[in-house]
Amino acid sequence: MTLKPPQDIATMDELRQQIDQIDRELIALLATRQAHVDRAAELKPGEGMVARIEARVSEVLDRVAQSAQEAGFEPDLARGMWSQMIEAMIAREERVIGTGEE
Numbered sequence: 001m002t003l004k005p006p007q008d009i010a011t012m013d014e015l016r017q018q019i020d021q022i023d024r025e026l027i028a029l030l031a032t033r034q035a036h037v038d039r040a041a042e043l044k045p046g047e048g049m050v051a052r053i054e055a056r057v058s059e060v061l062d063r064v065a066q067s068a069q070e071a072g073f074e075p076d077l078a079r080g081m082w083s084q085m086i087e088a089m090i091a092r093e094e095r096v097i098g099t100g101e102e
Helices: 012-041 054-071 073-095
Strands: none
Touching: 012 073, 054 073
């Protein structure tokens, strides 16, 4: 489905169909991101890394806020969403490689 600009949509039904399509595409992208994080959990131990690297978390959050700003998306909302996702992904990695505090 090719998305129309929101201002070109005349009905709520059509708008909802597009929102549902966007949601499916977002989930597919997030699944790809998760697969990359899973690979990170495999690679990090061999490179002497732990799951949580605070400098990387800050870097990602700053980059996301900047990208959001440039795209016309609320930067604080993006930062909050990514923060929650990052915490979940770090927990996922820690289940595989531990916290480094063992």
